[in-house]
Amino acid sequence: MTKRAFNFNAGPAALPLEVLERAQQQFVDYEGAGMSIMEMSHRSAAYEQVNNDAQTLLRRLYGIPDNYHVLFLQGGASTQFAMVPMNLLQPGRAGAYVMTGSWSKKALKEAQLFGETAIAASSESDSYTRIPSLSDIEVPAEAAYLHITSNETIEGTQFGAYPNVADHATLVADMSSDILSRPVDVSQFGLIYAGAQKNLGPSGVTLVIIRDDVAVDSPKHLPAMLRYDTHIKANSLYNTPPSFSVYMVKLMLEWIEARGGIAQIDQYNRDKTKLIYDAIDQSGGFYRGVAQAASRSTMNITFRIHDAELEKRFIKESEAQGFVGLKGHRDVGGLRASTYNAVPLESCRALAEFMKEFQASNG
Structure with missing residues (x-):
């Protein structure tokens, strides 16, 4: 039997042995194709099936409504720190942020490069050892969105419940470190993003779940790769995707469903x-x-x-x-x-x- 470490890495993190062994079996020859999934064209029917199956599994497991798109992108959550304000922060509006620790600070710092920002709540006075009370979150009237980091990996804090801001702004969440770890009402959010390398698979792919109305106004002056509507129209295949990572996400989703x-x-x-x-x-x-x-x-x-x-x-x-x-x-x-x-x-x-x-x- 393979000796396995007691792996408590913060990310890239542990993957199920069953998933690794399944990938190992298919690594050289994917379903009789005579080549690995890593060698296939991303335009091939075999890879498109992997891409579509991963989306379908995620929709089923998370109960994602039909008016949301599922995207598999690159660049990690760090690129989403910038893509969110680039796509959602219109002139005269502000990006509001709940400050809960290291990753929310990085998200805010990126947003400040693109427009007005506001701090809706913060636990900095307590050295980020707690999540601010939902009643303490004040969303400015001019806010285009409220951004939260649902789980702070460095400080070890996590939202127990999410703010309801539907009447005021779009709720955006970085769920990189607790995606698929617990039930979530996706309809509360306009946009959810997560790097895969903690709960969803290996590094290299970033999940984005985005509502129709949030994606429709991607500014046309942005580079194509940084517009959400680009990737929606292309079904996450606008450029060469991180195909092996998406394949591993599919296996991971199958593992979650089987459990x-x-x-x-x-x-x-x-x-x-x-x-x-x-x-x-x-x-x-x-x-x-x-x-x-x-x-x-x-x-x-x-x-x-x-x-x-x-x-x-x-x-x-x-x-x-x-x-x-x-x-x-x-x-x-x-x-x-x-x-x-x-x-x-x-x-x-x-x-x-x-x-x-x-x-x-x-x-």
Whole structure:
């Protein structure tokens, strides 16, 4: 049996062994074609089927309404930080942002290059350890859209519910680190985007779900590649797509469906993260969660040990035991376990046990 690491990387992140083995079987010869999916023309019937099947699976799993388009683009969420204001921020309007941490700050910084912006709410005064209350979000009258980062991977915070701003502005969400991890009412949003490399597949492809009316007014002065309507008209095939990454997304969506769909994945994720949060909360202060309890993420568990030298020892000893990716982001330090969809329950149980043993030896 293949030995697998306890992979808690923040992204690119764990993929299910079943998905990897399926890709391995088809890697050299995709369904009798005598070549890999990576060697095929993106205009071929075989690849178009992959592209269409991935869209159909996503629509079914997420309950995406018919008046929304599903796009597979390139450039990561970082390109979407710019594409959103380029396409949605008209003269005389503002892009409103809820500031929840590192990634929302980057999104705002890009938007400021293209027009007026406003901060609708912020938890900066609490070092981004919480998500602002929905009642504290103030959307300016001139706002074209309200942008949220549904899950902050670095700080380990996550929206428990989403703001309802339909009467005032278009709700836009960066769901890069919690896409398909829990049920979502897509109709609340005008646009959702997500890099695939955490919950949806490998790096290289970015998912965009966009409502008809939001996409219709892409400014014609923009380069074709940066207009949403370009990719809608071409069914994500305007240029050569990241074909292997889209194929892997398709396999990942099939895996989620085979496990019972998103509701079952959501419960599985909550069961996984509870093991680790319990190890933190029941440690008597040896471990300390970074995010405030009401804003804790089910995708990225951030925590500290009271002694910086012990944190270094924790990393060293965990790596020796086969754990990968537990070092906190370089900007904030500390420790972090990313428990995305494909991280097995067994890995989370093993980490919780390691944490208890480490505390017993060093407490």
